[in-house]
Amino acid sequence: MALQACCSDHQSFHEQGFAATQLFERAGPIIDPMYHNSGDLSNRPGYDFEQLLAISKVALATILEVVGFDVDDRPPQ
Numbered sequence: 001m002a003l004q005a006c007c008s009d010h011q012s013f014h015e016q017g018f019a020a021t022q023l024f025e026r027a028g029p030i031i032d033p034m035y036h037n038s039g040d041l042s043n044r045p046g047y048d049f050e051q052l053l054a055i056s057k058v059a060l061a062t063i064l065e066v067v068g069f070d071v072d073d074r075p076p077q
Contacts, residue, residue, distance in 0.1 A: 021062060023055050 010020035034040045041047075 019066060023058055023062075 008022050010022040013020040032040075034044070042049075042052075
């Protein structure tokens, strides 16, 4: 199944038969003028570490779901 999107980070994996998903912080235009250029660094004013943390949590939850992790299987703490 070919996707109709161009150039997303996960598209080539999906097209080769790998399970793939893409997490993105918003629907709509990208308003960060530094997105995917030499200024796209975390050590700059306005970098949103809270957003990075939220996206990281979703990514980890997705991985755990795909591998079949069950919260009820955790050892007692």
